[in-house]
Amino acid sequence: MDIELLLDFSINLPRVILSGNFAILDNVNRILSFSDIGVVADTGTRFTAVNGHDLKIKDLKDNRLILIGKITSVEFYTNKKED
């Protein structure tokens, strides 16, 4: 199956749209930590961490998180099911 189509319809996979100044995280179920240098969110099968400076959550709605600020890195943590 086409990987893009899979991502579009998946509600259990982390999905991040990223630019230098903003990031959109989809399928956010929980926020594990939040500060102006990083956000860690539970995005279904994995945890997603967005790191940067002066981070601010612009919008948190419908399991979608819009983050603005200077973004430096994105990390995905291990599969929760495997833990």
Added chain:
Amino acid sequence: MRLFFRGSNRIRVEGFKLNQFLSHCIKSDIELQNIVKKDDFTLEATVPKDRYEVLMKKKYMNQFRITTIKKMGLPNYRREAMQRKGFAVGLLIFLYLMYYQSLFITEIEVKGQESIDPSIIRTSLAEIGVLEGNKKPKDLDNIREYLYDKCDDLAWVGIEYTGNKMVVKIAEKAKAPEIISYDIPCDIIAKKEGYIERVITKYGTAKVREGEFVKEGDLLISGIVQDEEKTAGEPGDIHYIHALGEIYAKIIYRFNITEEKSEIIKNETGRTAYGIRLKIGDLDIETGKTHVTFRDFIREDLDIINTFYPFPIKLCVIEYSELDVRALNRDENEIKKSISYKISEWIEKNIPKDGEIINKDLMYEEERNIIKISVMIESIEQIGKEVKMIPVY
């Protein structure tokens, strides 16, 4: 913009594990915006007004202290306005007064008149109740028709409102020269003063000779013709005829024109200052007069309130822009061109098209920054004008 219409509250959330607060909001489908973490135990966020009520009802919110910092958006403003009834009533009265004063005429301007005295138009308007301070009439056609009746010389009248100002634009009829029928006895008189150059008499008796000086109104060709003596001592019969002929005279025109040697150039320096002007009736206060120190400036009035009736109040902000005024010497050719243009303009305005210019003298005189030019023009023109005469039998 969406939140503005829905209304929103800016809240401060205090407690441990603020990330749990955010997670609860995700689960409860509560939208949050502009979330800023102030410190480890405090965050601020904006929540829509309807979702705020849902949020406050949730049990888990007992773990956090939630304070509303600011209420924003239209529903909140509306509620505030309802609470401040005095302000709302004042605003309504103010709006009503603004509307009420817009029903009156503050100024009447007459444009386009050449020979008609504008006071005639104003008097005619006053006769039908169109005056400064009176209500704006709705039926403008009526006013137009009244003006046409009152002033025969009007070819067209246009009336429009610019705010509270009534602008009456008029166009005058072109006056046709009076034509006297050939069967009516008439004389030919001089319409200008000058030296007679040629007299061509077709009918009538010439009363002037070449080289003679005539003044305006002098008789040139008479329509009275007398027969030769019938018998010795008995005068001939007198006939009154329509005099016909052409009389050409040399007309001398003298006039002065002035031209500046230097050109004044005004440039804005970029420095501006502001003042306030308040005018209530005859009381006129302008703050700019005391604190604006610019030597040369242009001012622009920006009206905030300008009511005429029933309370004449004018409140405006005045912007003063400083000017750098310098005089630059003009090029000689440019001055010559300008002089030549002014003379041509004068000739076009004052000398008839059939006039023939035979001589033109210019005398220059310089005074400080001004060049004064005395111009003398000689032209040959037809100066005869027919006037009816009343025969005496």
